[in-house]
Amino acid sequence: MDTNFQYNYLMQFIKSTISVFVAAAFFFLINGNCFGQGYSSRIKICGNSIDQKSFSKSDVDAILKGKINNWRNGNTVLIVLNFSENGNAEYIAKQVYNKSVKGVKKFWLGVVFQGRTDAPIFAEDNEEVLRLITKNKGAIGVLVDYKGEIPAEFKVKITKSSL
């Protein structure tokens, strides 16, 4: 078998493989999930010494998915989620991550071992989220069905349009 034949055979294979995957990539690209709406009224976001008091939902999504490691003020991003087992974990998983609870844990396991960012703190209730927010500069927290008053310095407003 001569070298040219081998080369042609492989190139043929590579060409066909690449075209299949490029086509697949575009197919999945146009079928991607897009979420333009804000969070439900059950969810409240709070933060301590983070850059702004107002974020678009897409910005908060990116932060809560670990896509930003540090705030512009130099503080490290620390994510705190009310991930209690009374249904709040399922609610946050669906609303914020569009995943199951297991999917969220698997997602963070991968991100953390890649060294991309630190794991979030999975708090037991809203009070623990607020306690951790108060204690840690750079922390951003997600509360579910919180009836109390969030201290003014920790309040974060979500706008529907992208910044």
Add this chain to the structure above:
Amino acid sequence: MKFNYLFLVIIIFSSSFLFSQKKFQVKGFGHLGYDVEYHEDDEEVDLDYVLGEQSLFISGSLAKKFSYLGEFSLNYDHHTNAVRASIRRARVKYNYFGNHSVIIGQMHTPINYWNDVYFHARIFYPTADRPLSFSYFIPIHSLGIRAQGQNIGKLNFGYDIQSSSGHGIDGTNPSFTSAMHIKPVEGMRIGASYYYSHLKDVNALHHQHSEQQNAASNYEGTLDYQLLSFSFARFEKSLEILNEFSTAITTTDSLGTAYNYSNYLYIGYNIKEKHTPFVLLDLLQSAENDLFIGPFNQLKFGIGYKHEFSPALNLKCQLERYTAIQNMSNSSNQAPNGYEFSIQLSYAIY
């Protein structure tokens, strides 16, 4: 063995120190397994319990915008009955602006999706083993400096530009890596990379890597090594796909330029985040005039099943056939023929 004890002592002492710092996190991962291998050429069967790699993973903040990540592993060598300690990753990252960072230390070379995302953690591997290219083409680790950007813009663009020591981290072969990727939708990553290394003495390098012992290991000259890679990964949906394509181009004064190829394809179907049946196809071919791994070709294909008990524990069963690619030459360095059935339990302490 002295080094192994030293390693353990360092880990024990550093763990208590790091825990007291509170800003550090210590995690771990590992795997155990059982392999049944039928060697067709000599009609023999091997049965092996496998004590897989056990790793400690340490990460934490050093100062504002500075973070540390270390990965240390213990490996049981079945051939020598010895336990080997390795530093897989040890790097300091400075996040100077937004999602842009400079990283110094030992890292995984950002060649392809597998090496950049899975590292040594079998818990993340979609199949029981790495692609064939990892035994021949892929410079897994590198020691140097890297400029990195992540999640930039709507396409979540990422880049890595790295200057480091090359193959085998022997400190003598400088290398350059440039890689980029996009994540257009959640769970999908498309990437490409270019790697260049000038190897001063191929023969010396082969002595460090037993899997590369072959006809080419007698070559004592210099070699220019270029690696082009293309990755497509799609996970977090029912249909999972990973394709890793690499072209290794080697140039020597004596035999000129050789083009070598490899392609690994995984397709799995995730059912209820618990059951994932999958198929794999992996092939590798190096040219007759290649002096890096020598003329060689191999084909591996198989089926498997992954059962996820939790995100931190899974079990993989895999049956594969390995043989030479039909209608290819390279008979001078023929790939072995056989079947392998493996069971692998992977876990992460998280």
